Amino acid sequence: MSASETVRIDDLSFIQFIPAEQIAQRVAAMALDIDKKLLGKEPVFLGILNGCFIFMADLVRHCNCEHEVKFIKLSSYEGTGSTGKVISEGKLSESLKGRHVLLVEDIIDSGLTIKWITEKLQSLGVASITVATLLLKPDAIEYPVQIDYVGFEIPNNFVVGYGLDYNGKGRNLKSIYTLVE
Ligand code: IMP
Ligand code: MG
Numbered sequence: 001m002s003a004s005e006t007v008r009i010d011d012l013s014f015i016q017f018i019p020a021e022q023i024a025q026r027v028a029a030m031a032l033d034i035d036k037k038l039l040g041k042e043p044v045f046l047g048i049l050n051g052c053f054i055f056m057a058d059l060v061r062h063c064n065c066e067h068e069v070k071f072i073k074l075s076s077y078e079g080t081g082s083t084g085k086v087i088s089e090g091k092l093s094e095s096l097k098g099r100h101v102l103l104v105e106d107i108i109d110s111g112l113t114i115k116w117i118t119e120k121l122q123s124l125g126v127a128s129i130t131v132a133t134l135l136l137k138p139d140a141i142e143y144p145v146q147i148d149y150v151g152f153e154i155p156n157n158f159v160v161g162y163g164l165d166y167n168g169k170g171r172n173l174k175s176i177y178t179l180v181e
Contacts, residue, residue, distance in 0.1 A: 014177035031062030051106030054163035111143035
């Protein structure tokens with residue numbers, strides 16, 4: 001195995017799981033589908049920071065529909081596990097009222113974050129909510145959430161890279177890596 005296929009972050013080792021080229025192809029295909037649905041609706045792409053920043057940057061460059069980009073910073077994870085609580089830094093803009101919103105997530109695990117933000121957007125009175133996530137852990141879902149676009153369904157293991165972190169590190173990795181137990 002070549003050195004680039006495994007990485008060490010703090011106390012944990014990770015092995016390459018989804019190569020960068022495969023991510024790029026999938027993101028481009030997702031953008032085509034999203035374009036078809038949202039063309040003419042002037043949607044707001046609302047990214048959930050921090051993890052979504054690389055996915056958002058790649059996704060928007062493949063989308064031709066006219067859209068705005070906004071972000072909100074939410075966190076529910078500490079180390080490699082969910083805290084069961086969503087913490088928000090900043091408020092959702094009132095200007096989202098009446099707009100078609102595309103939520104852009106790096107990963108959906110328990111579904112808590114998406115449930116939380118969906119309820120906030122509904123109470124603001126948005127016109128519609130569409131959810132796009134690069135990764136989904138179907139076996140980890142605990143909250144019923146509507147998910148419209150999924151890049152990859154993955155097993156219930158901790159992953160890093162392409163924007164996702166462990167203890168704030170590993171976001172810069174071009175591929176996605178999974179924890180070696
Ligand atoms: P949920 O609220 O349980 O669905 O978790 C969603 C958030 O937890 C994501 O936006 C990530 O920030 C974080 N998260 C969940 N699973 C992972 C993982 O495997 N690696 C890194 N972050 C994760
Ligand atoms: Mg996230």
